[in-house]
Amino acid sequence: MTSNNPQTREWQALSNDHHLAPFSDFKQLKEKGPRIITHAKGVYLWDSEGNQILDGMAGLWCVAIGYGRDELADAASKQMRELPYYNLFFQTAHPPVLELAKAISDIAPEGMNHVFFTGSGSEGNDTMLRMVRHYWAIKGQPNKKVIISRKNGYHGSTVAGASLGGMTYMHEQGDLPIPGIVHIAQPYWFAEGGDMTPEEFGIWAANQLEEKILEVGVDNVGAFIAEPIQGAGGVIIPPDSYWPRIKEILAKYDILFVADEVICGFGRTGEWFGSDFYDLKPDMMTIAKGLTSGYIPMGGLIVRDAVVDVLNEGGDFNHGFTYSGHPVAAAVALENIRIMRDEKIIERVHAETAPYLQKRLRELNDHPLVGEVRGVGLLGAIELVQDKATRKRYEGKGVGMICRQFCFDNGLIMRAVGDTMIIAPPLVITPAEIDELVTKARKCLDLTLSALQG
Numbered sequence: 126m127t128s129n130n131p132q133t134r135e136w137q138a139l140s141n142d143h144h145l146a147p148f149s150d151f152k153q154l155k156e157k158g159p160r161i162i163t164h165a166k167g168v169y170l171w172d173s174e175g176n177q178i179l180d181g182m183a184g185l186w187c188v189a190i191g192y193g194r195d196e197l198a199d200a201a202s203k204q205m206r207e208l209p210y211y212n213l214f215f216q217t218a219h220p221p222v223l224e225l226a227k228a229i230s231d232i233a234p235e236g237m238n239h240v241f242f243t244g245s246g247s248e249g250n251d252t253m254l255r256m257v258r259h260y261w262a263i264k265g266q267p268n269k270k271v272i273i274s275r276k277n278g279y280h281g282s283t284v285a286g287a288s289l290g291g292m293t294y295m296h297e298q299g300d301l302p303i304p305g306i307v308h309i310a311q312p313y314w315f316a317e318g319g320d321m322t323p324e325e326f327g328i329w330a331a332n333q334l335e336e337k338i339l340e341v342g343v344d345n346v347g348a349f350i351a352e353p354i355q356g357a358g359g360v361i362i363p364p365d366s367y368w369p370r371i372k373e374i375l376a377k378y379d380i381l382f383v384a385d386e387v388i389c390g391f392g393r394t395g396e397w398f399g400s401d402f403y404d405l406k407p408d409m410m411t412i413a414k415g416l417t418s419g420y421i422p423m424g425g426l427i428v429r430d431a432v433v434d435v436l437n438e439g440g441d442f443n444h445g446f447t448y449s450g451h452p453v454a455a456a457v458a459l460e461n462i463r464i465m466r467d468e469k470i471i472e473r474v475h476a477e478t479a480p481y482l483q484k485r486l487r488e489l490n491d492h493p494l495v496g497e498v499r500g501v502g503l504l505g506a507i508e509l510v511q512d513k514a515t516r517k518r519y520e521g522k523g524v525g526m527i528c529r530q531f532c533f534d535n536g537l538i539m540r541a542v543g544d545t546m547i548i549a550p551p552l553v554i555t556p557a558e559i560d561e562l563v564t565k566a567r568k569c570l571d572l573t574l575s576a577l578q579g
């Protein structure tokens with residue numbers, strides 16, 4: 126706890142004494158004390174020390190329309206006064222959830238016109254697992270239970286979410302994955318492509334799906350789940366050959382395809398959904414994050430009509446949450462979608478800011494520490510390496526964490542996944558703010574390189 130500010134020290138003491146933070150080393154956090162974020166506007170955060178920080182991660186990939194939009198606060202306040210809560214169990218509903226289900230159907234890919242609401246992306250994927258198995262049971266194929274997922278994919282942190290995800294460090298705690306979930310290789314050419322070209326590697330990685338279907342037996346496989354672009358795994362943009370080959374395989378075998386759109390959905394790629402960007406035809410799409418721009422928790426599962434037709438014949442679906450379709454969250458989500466549409470935010474990402482960010486980011490390719498810059502829409506990744514030609518990393522130096530700290534200290538939030546720096550700024554970022562982001566990123570790369578050499 127190094128702050129001279131008594132207020133910061135007081136908050137950090139509260140953290141030490143009472144708070145258990147997600148994805149944190151509790152003991153280490155006590156020694157250091159958390160950075161206290163006090164307020165935010167547009168793409169900027171302020172901490173309790175008075176530092177202004179450009180949020181290159183839109184919170185946790187979620188603050189699509191930027192911080193400080195009064196309209197969302199007003200929508201929440203109005204709904205809280207009118208109907209702060211009612212549940213959707215027992216054959217009841219309320220206007221905001223119904224209007225939201227319609228608004229989502231209007232923007233979802235063709236033929237996806239039904240939404241099951243949850244409180245988070247993880248709950249959306251738990252819902253998916255149960256719905257997939259229920260679906261196959263109704264169709265008289267109850268053995269089709271296995272879900273194929275990918276190594277280093279991220280699908281949440283509940284027991285099912287973490288099992289579906291392919292993060293080994295999560296599996297190591299608590300005996301995961303649960304049975305019935307298997308993982309195949311990820312399409313991460315930079316780290317795992319070896320001597321193959323990206324195109325060859327994309328085909329190889331996609332073929333792992335077919336091999337796994339045959340190994341498990343198509344009569345036992347319920348679904349394949351994947352993020353269109355892996356976010357938390359390190360903004361992994363599949364080689365161009367990957368999705369077309371996956372689509373061929375999916376067309377060949379009778380299994381469901383679930384696109385986890387928790388990060389890619391709601392404009393991140395410059396289209397409403399990552400599935401639009403790659404022309405995927407999912408049977409289900411998990412959503413959260415950008416749905417409410419993170420102003421209030423909400424997630425869900427968008428389901429294809431043909432799947433709903435089967436579910437309609439299955440009697441009760443014995444699943445749901447107290448906060449499924451919470452009226453206040455639904456009112457905020459509706460207002461968020463209205464703003465995205467009326468202000469043409471995704472159109473602007475597509476036509477202006479995504480091409481500009483991608484162009485400016487790639488200028489960092491000339492930096493000695495940078496092995497690859499990649500990105501799509503307002504997603505970007507910078508690979509930090511010791512040797513550009515061979516893609517060799519600095520072993521055991523924690524280069525990503527060093528760079529992340531320099532970013533924090535220099536007014537930029539850029540996340541580190543191992544030695545991959547990643548960004549996903551709010552969708553409302555302007556070209557001038559992109560310039561600031563790239564300038565700060567270059568400065569932090571310089572500082573990181575100096576630290577490694579010193």
Ligand SMILES: Cc1ncc(COP(=O)(O)O)c(C=O)c1O
Binds near residue numbers: 245413
């Ligand atoms: C692709 C993906 N799926 C699911 C989740 C889990 O969402 P939540 O943290 O809202 O449970 C995340 C969270 O980062 C995610 O990135």
